[in-house]
Amino acid sequence: MAKALEGLSVVDISGSVSTEYCSKIFSDYGAEVINLEPESGFETRKIPPFISGKNDSAMHAYLNTNKLSIVKDKLEKESIRELVSNADLVLSNGENSELSAYSEGVLSEISWYGKGGDYENFVGTDAQCFALNGMLRGLGSIEGPPIIPTGYQAQILGGMAAFAGSLGQVLGLELGNNKNPTLLETSIFEACLCLTEVGAVSFFNTGLEGRRLGVNRFAPTYPLGVFPCKEGWIGLTVLTPSQWHAFCKLLNMEQFAFVPEYQTSLGRLQAIETIEPVIQESLLTFSSKDLFYKAQEQKIPLARVPTMEELLNVDQFLEREAFTSAILPDETKLTVPSIPFRLMDTPPSLGGNVAELGEHTENFSYDK
């Protein structure tokens, strides 16, 4: 079946988590994606987690299914120029100016802080983006220190934002709305601001500055958080008056249901010392799985909070093929997430082969 982005060619000249996540969506939807790697390989080949007993990066495998790998040092300069200039989209971290200068289509640079400004030359990390976007200060115990989110979350968000911007520009050229190739410049930090910008605008209007209230406490919603059950963990979010009434009934704490002060989230949050011990005690009489289904039947948006093992075995996700296989060069299959959105008539690839470093160098030279 044809794929929606077939016919597009994308060349990644930098190989960061952000450029690779961005190009992953292109490759999953049928674009030809070429990783133009140095002889030592893209840096993402060396980032954790690693696959047991090998030096291979599991993260690199997740990000690089269905892409071609070409070692640029083994190509003639003219071949490199041709490869880059023929691409509809060139992805870069903004540092490789010699290669990006060859771009004749959309050049999409994804860097930590973007060009210009005080932080332009800062050494960036995921944690920094969450510190500077204001999210980090709200995480963890009241006394601190704030707790850093793990993994590559900021870079993935940067890649997601860059995908939207990049495809927007490519589409603009195809539709004739853009007359000339463009330079798109995505800031990973600014991509992370989508999480907190509402808080900043709210502060501007209300003058109220949120404090760190403790793990899983976020004003004004209450009840909210992750709590232990008899078996497993349950996620609570109770927002509207009708949800509160149903929640009280479900947990056998109807004495709280119609207390006037408890009809708003903020009112409940202010009475947390009265309400929470009763909630905690009641939750310990349920298994999280049973409680989740009972709550959802009554339109209360509770959640099972799965561990990694549980997540991979949730029937909802299994039925939807939310996880798939990245197939490594030695045929090892690694379970990884599938793409989160499905075009039903032009479905994406779910999983696929991960190229060995330089696997396609020779064929490329031959073809040209």
Next chain:
Amino acid sequence: MTSNRPLQGIRIIDLSMGWAGPLAARNLADLGADVIKVESCENFDWWRSWEATQEWIDEDGAEKSPAFNSVNRNNRNITLDLSDPKGRELLLRLVRTANAVMENFSGSVLPKLNLSYDVFKKEKDDIILLSMHAFGSTGPWKMFRAYGSTVEQSSGLPHVNGMSSDPPMMHHIAYGDAVAGLNGVSALLVALRHQAKTGKGQFIDLSQVESLFPLVAHGITEFTANGKEPLRNGNKSKFFAPNGVYPCKGEDKWIVIQVLNEDQWLSFQELVGTPLKDFGDLKDRLSRLEDLDKAISEWTSSKESQRLMYVLQAAKIPAASTHTMPTLLNDPHLNSRNFWQWLDRAVVGNQPNPSAPFRVNGNRLPINTPAPTLGQHNQEVLTEILELNQTEIDELEEIGIIGTKPKMPSS
């Protein structure tokens, strides 16, 4: 500013509410699409309020929500009571002029309104419908309800964050919303490209929970590659030291410092001086983390966080002070890049609007119009697009199909 409008000529009918759908629509509008948001006076966007009262209505509360106003700029806003056959018919007429429809209701809402992809397709053969349900449009949980917090709780993400002595840690009051929004715009762009090439529309099934899986990929692959559940170690890293958040001068002031290689360590050690002179290579530092963090905390606690960030970054040591909401609005980097665009908005006055996270040829995508008020474009859309005359519009207003003020739900 730039005149870059790559999606000019594309029309999106946005039925979505809250944060996820409207954020996706906002990105499309920023790129130049004509986004028409459809609410109704009774079933207005719940991000205006989920605890509406008559007093709130009388005091124009619906127009004062910073959350609503920050994600609905650059679009047009109309009201249509979709539970009334006349309102529904007008929506379908609008769909005939559009490239795509988007929604993020729970699974039961569109069927109740007798609306679906097939219904929209009958009106316009090449229409795209993006459905952004919390758990997706298929599977045993397809009708289940969720907020952005539920989405994060369901995604596995809490189990890779926080301390093992605490419950699995959430990041945010609605992490799932913003991330699903970024996926929503991507999904629609892919389908719009296919539509432009082939003249064919289609249904897009987006799961908000699955939208978070890429952000948990490091935890998922840790398990699938090694069979081990990731440990919740707080700020401790297996690979770097120091790696933490350290106290600075003042109440609740902090700085993130992460030393990622030995060159950075030597620079850091030289900068800090005596307190770190006894610490050696990475192995040594990892084995004495508590002492290392204590020494660094003592050193940072007398320093101003923002200034220290600049000092450390000048030495190429990864560091960042922790912003608060007020400092975020005054961030020098964001201000020099014109991130906050200020626009005058009815009822609430001059407001900061966050820009799209990308610039084109060095320019910000313009925010031409602030979030419209409820039904602000009824007249414009109904006359110019649906070609209704004034008598018809007046009648719609009289019978409550359209309006510009919220109403308390009738039941």
